[in-house]
Amino acid sequence: MIVLSPDSLNEMYARHLDWYPAIQNPTPPPEYIAGLADIMAQFDLILLDSYGVLCRGSTPIEGAAEAIRQLRNNNIPFLVVSNDTLTNHSVAAEKYHTRGFDFTGEEVLTSLDITEQYLSTLENSGNIAVIAPLEHPSNHLLEGMVRLNGCNGEIPEEVDTLLFLTGAGWTVKMQENLVNSGNGRQFKLVAGNPDIGAPHGEHVTATPGYFLADLVEHTAQKAKPILFGKPDSSIFSAAVKQHQISDPSRVLMVGDTLYTDILGGNAMGFKTLLLQCGVYQNEDIMAVISHTGISPHYIAPCL
Structure with a gap:
C-alpha cells in the first residue's frame, strides 16, 4: 500500500493536466452550504462520487445514508458515479448494501462499466497487459491478456x-518491476480508473492513476x-x-x-459541490482550491 499526502496527490495530478479536460471554473467564489439538502431541489439529477463522499474504504461516512433518504423522499433522481473498477452495476447493489446503502444496480455507474464497453470491442487482446487481480468481475473480457499481477509486474516483450x-x-x-521492464519502450496506455489516490x-492510498503516472x-x-x-x-455522458x-x-x-469530480x-457544464470529508479532510480547503486553480460552485463539510 502506498500512502499519499493531499499535497503529493494534487502535485501528481497537476503534472499531467494535459490528460484531463481544460479547467473551467464558475465565475463567483464557492458558496459554503451545510449539506446537500440546502440545494438539492435546484437539480434534475444529482451525481455522487463514492469514496470520500459516501464511504472511506468500506466504512460509510456519517450522514451519507440520511442524505440518500432525503433524495428519495423528495423524488430527486441520483446516480452514484464512481471510478471503482472492482465493481460494475451488476454487482453494485450487493456491495453497497453491506455499507448501509439501498442502491439498485441502475443507481450506480462505474468506470468499470465504461471500460467493459471498450473491452467488448477488442478483437485481439494478446498484446495487452492488465493490472488487475487474477479474480476480477471482468475476467470474461480479460481473457487472453497478460495478467501483470501474476508475473510480478514484469512486462513481456x-x-x-x-x-x-x-x-x-x-x-x-x-x-518497480513494471517501470524497469518498461524502460526504453513505448506503450498505448489505457486507464480504467484514472484516480491517483482515494x-x-x-489515509489516502494510491490507485491506478498513480501507477500509470509513475x-x-x-x-x-x-x-x-x-x-x-x-x-x-x-x-458523465453515459450518466446524462x-x-x-x-x-x-x-x-x-x-x-x-x-x-476528478470537480x-x-x-x-x-454541471454545478459542482466539493465535500471536505474525503481526500482533503483536515485541509485548508480554500488554500487547496487556490493552489490547484480548480474551484467548485459549492463547498460543504459532508453530504
Whole structure:
C-alpha cells in the first residue's frame, strides 16, 4: 500500500493536466452550504462520487445514508458515479448494501462499466497487459491478456498496450518491476480508473492513476492515456444519457477531489459541490482550491 499526502496527490495530478479536460471554473467564489439538502431541489439529477463522499474504504461516512433518504423522499433522481473498477452495476447493489446503502444496480455507474464497453470491442487482446487481480468481475473480457499481477509486474516483450484497471493486490515491488521492464519502450496506455489516490480509512492510498503516472514519469511515455473514468467526459455522458438530461446546468456533481469530480463536472457544464470529508479532510480547503486553480460552485463539510 502506498500512502499519499493531499499535497503529493494534487502535485501528481497537476503534472499531467494535459490528460484531463481544460479547467473551467464558475465565475463567483464557492458558496459554503451545510449539506446537500440546502440545494438539492435546484437539480434534475444529482451525481455522487463514492469514496470520500459516501464511504472511506468500506466504512460509510456519517450522514451519507440520511442524505440518500432525503433524495428519495423528495423524488430527486441520483446516480452514484464512481471510478471503482472492482465493481460494475451488476454487482453494485450487493456491495453497497453491506455499507448501509439501498442502491439498485441502475443507481450506480462505474468506470468499470465504461471500460467493459471498450473491452467488448477488442478483437485481439494478446498484446495487452492488465493490472488487475487474477479474480476480477471482468475476467470474461480479460481473457487472453497478460495478467501483470501474476508475473510480478514484469512486462513481456510482446506487449504494446497497458491497461491500468485496479490496484487491488498491486505491490511496490510489482510497480518497480513494471517501470524497469518498461524502460526504453513505448506503450498505448489505457486507464480504467484514472484516480491517483482515494480515501481509505484515515489515509489516502494510491490507485491506478498513480501507477500509470509513475510509469509515465520514469519511462518517458509519449502517448496520452485513454481514460474511462472521471474527469473524462465518457462516464458523465453515459450518466446524462441514462437520465435523458437536456440542460447540464440542472445536474449537480458531488465529489471530494478537485482534479476528478470537480474538474470533470465543471467541464461538462454541471454545478459542482466539493465535500471536505474525503481526500482533503483536515485541509485548508480554500488554500487547496487556490493552489490547484480548480474551484467548485459549492463547498460543504459532508453530504
